[in-house]
Amino acid sequence: MPQTRRLLEPDFADDLARARRGDDDAFARLVAPLRGPLHAHCYRMLGSVHDADDALQDALVRAWLGLSGYQGRGSLRAWLFTVATRTCLDLVAARGRRALPIDLGPASERAQVDDRPRDDVAWLEPYPDVVAERRESVELAFIAALQHLPGNQRAALLLFEVLGFAAAEIAAMMDTSVGSVNSAIARARRTLADKVPPIPQQPTLRRIGDDRIRQIVASYATALEHGDAAALVALLTEDVTWSMPPLPHWYSGLPAVTDFALKLPLTACGSWRHLGSAANAQPAIACYRRAGAEGPHEAWSLNVFTLREDGRIAEIVSFIDPAVFARFGLPPRLP
Known part of the structure; x- marks a missing residue:
């Protein structure tokens, strides 16, 4: 520098x-x-x-x-x-x-x-996507x-x-x-x-390309909004993980993640809408939830994705904290 x-x-x-x-x-x-x-x-x-x-x-x-x-x-x-x-x-x-x-x-x-x-846990927080000396x-x-x-x-x-x-x-x-x-x-x-993947996300994301990344994120949003379990599962790797701080439980492997998705976000959480975003130099999506039949969709979580070379999602970290949205310049609700 x-x-x-x-x-x-x-x-x-x-x-x-x-x-x-x-x-x-x-x-x-x-x-x-x-x-x-x-x-x-x-x-x-x-x-x-x-x-x-x-x-x-x-x-x-x-x-x-x-x-x-x-x-x-x-x-x-x-x-x-x-x-x-x-x-x-x-x-x-x-x-x-x-x-x-x-x-x-x-x-x-x-x-x-x-x-x-x-x-009682100090949770890791996502970082707005900005230009860094080294994005990785x-x-x-x-x-x-x-x-x-x-x-x-x-x-x-x-x-x-x-x-x-x-x-x-x-x-x-x-x-x-x-x-x-x-x-x-x-x-x-x-x-x-022992803790950092041998290959950082940045080379993988460059090989996948921006257009394909946007398609993957859009497909995830569509699957969640439509409650389409098959479409969601098709986007995930066999060893996918999903965590949701500040909730302490997390899931590893396609069977456990599928069970979680079927019982909660796809069926029991109401209606979803989404806005594309980016966090920690990785693709992300802002999730807005409406629990009832009417009213706006309120800020719920920021989902940060880790992708594999084939374009499938290997990790989802859903930061359930509406306060995150302001830091990312995202609206608190969607009409």
């Missing part, structure tokens, strides 16, 4: 001097090119858009108040990511890790019709796997493999030794090797 100094010249030095004198507009101009990457970094660290918002706000306040600590010898980018990383590490220590239902226990073989939300770095499986790492390993891995900082830079950023950084990265890689 180009250094912020180069991005902002010839005004960088002038804005830096103004910001040090208390000009908040100048400070805003300095950090503007890095707001998106910083927010994405906070999300990777924390697994939550809400927490990432808090972390970024806190980090920028810290940076503003401590601007005298940046002497201009290194890149502003490195300095800001240092502040953001340390802010996130504080939050990781205070709030713990985010989870998906698969982290809580084994899959259910039959539909749990009396499933109840768990409010915000894929849902990668973000979920990161949550299994201690904070220092998480930070070292992301700074090295996603953001491209050298081990010596990371050691300075985390106030540790190069050896400790290299050890943290090696341990993180070993943990992620």
Whole structure:
């Protein structure tokens, strides 16, 4: 990534001097090119858009108040990511890790019709589809796997493999030794090797193509709206999984997923309508539900899909949280 100094010249030095004198507009101009990457970094660290918002706000306040600590010898980018990383590490220590239902226990073989939300779990949250340095770095499986790492390993891995900082830079950023950084990265890689699919979604999605992806998502929506079990099952892989945070139960394999679909979303949940979306650099669909015979369809869940090379759906994660819709610029209801 180009250094912020180069991005902002010839005004960088002038804005830096103004910001040090208390000009908040100048400070805003300095950090503007890095707001998106910083927010994405906070999300990777924390697994939550809400927490990432808090972390970024806190980090920028810290940076503003401590601007005298940046002497201009290194890149502003490195300095800001240092502040953001340390802010996130504080939050990781205070709030713990985010989870998906698969982290809580084994899959259910039959539909749990009396499933109840768990409010004692900090659930992983989906991320609005934005341009990232590496789109695979915000894929849902990668973000979920990161949550299994201690904070220092998480930070070292992301700074090295996603953001491209050298081990010596990371050691300075985390106030540790190069050896400790290299050890943290090696341990993180070993943990992620068992939890992240060997092939990320991005190459698969590129091979499938945008037109075919839109057809798959539209077919899913049509099957759900029409209560067509055969059409839905035809879209799924044999080893498909379906989870619905904050509901704790999840389903693995076509028989269990089919049983769940037949007993709940296809028959017992009322009427459905849908809007196409994207989350975590993956195809997604916003689901709106109407329980009765009349009235609008209300925001219900954001379904994020993982696809296989043949275009079938290998994983559905349905985030049942109407608050997600506002973050994605989606309406709260459909007339």
